[in-house]
């Protein structure tokens with residue numbers, strides 16, 4: 001649709017899925033926020049040195065293609081490590097092995113084992129792990145040759161929320177103990193208790209994806225507290241409404257807002273009618289309803305950015321112009337332009 005460029009996704013997704021513009025906008029906001037923070041991380045200088053070694057660790061990476069895109073852009077870090085269940089890494093290893101394009105990106109000399117679910121190149125590793133097992137995590141980090149002293153960007157997009165709360169906390173705590181100069185990008189759901197949140201939980205549960213940790217960290221404050229309690233020095237959580245309206249570049253926003261009209265939500269809107277019945281009865285215009293839906297949807301997802309900064313390179317890193325680690329809500333009431 002033109003929201004973003006991904007020259008590799010077709011290798012991982014057999015049939016394109018048509019999604020409503022509101023969902024596409026949500027994906028775009030998430031992609032764009034991650035990209036902006038990733039580029040900032042990759043640009044950070046250490047002792048004035050531009051080309052310093054950095055690493056990215058993606059927890060529950062699934063079929064994400066970010067590494068291949070960064071390679072194409074000339075932005076790939078010294079080391080990029082992806083972890084997931086073996087069932088997933090085996091499939092990803094098979095796709096990489098069977099594509100000359102992807103094999104080239106991980107390096108022709110990379111060792112690929114579909115059976116073990118592993119890919120091991122000089123700068124890219126794909127390894128199987130159960131994130132609930134911290135010993136396994138340690139083993140895989142060693143196997144991947146990660147250097148805990150290097151600046152590390154950790155990505156967990158829609159992953160920790162599926163673990164039980166104890167396991168989620170253990171992963172966050174492990175990451176803090178392991179990487180002294182690190183940024184943690186957490187993207188996941190909030191607000192389970194309102195009508196929209198309950199519908200969101202039911203939709204995911206009906207697909208076998210229980211949001212096991214959602215009640216443990218139901219708000220922006222709780223997400224920040226999760227990190228601060230587990231040893232991170234700073235943590236700021238913003239909902240996607242605020243991320244979209246104040247963090248994503250205005251030019252990008254106005255570009256993607258011209259891509260699709262918000263004209264096809266009646267069915268989805270009806271699904272959510274419980275929260276909007278008042279508005280529905282009042283017969284507000286479809287445009288107004290969609291505007292409200294957009295707000296509600298984006299208030300139920302958030303990014304938490306947590307920092308450990310032993311090297312002192314992240315002074316300016318993260319969401320701007322906010323007091324860090326206040327523990328207070330940083331949600332904004334700003335609404336996106338439509």
Ligand SMILES: C[S@@+](CC[C@H](N)C(=O)[O-])C[C@H]1O[C@@H](n2cnc3c(N)ncnc32)[C@H](O)[C@@H]1O
Pocket residue numbers: 059060061062063064083084085088129130131132156157158159162163
């Ligand atoms: C919703 S998908 C998100 C994938 C990817 N992060 C993205 O945003 O496109 C969740 C991923 O987490 C992985 N996952 C869930 N629980 C896990 C666990 N205990 N250990 C390893 N991976 C896990 C799943 O296999 C799946 O690939």
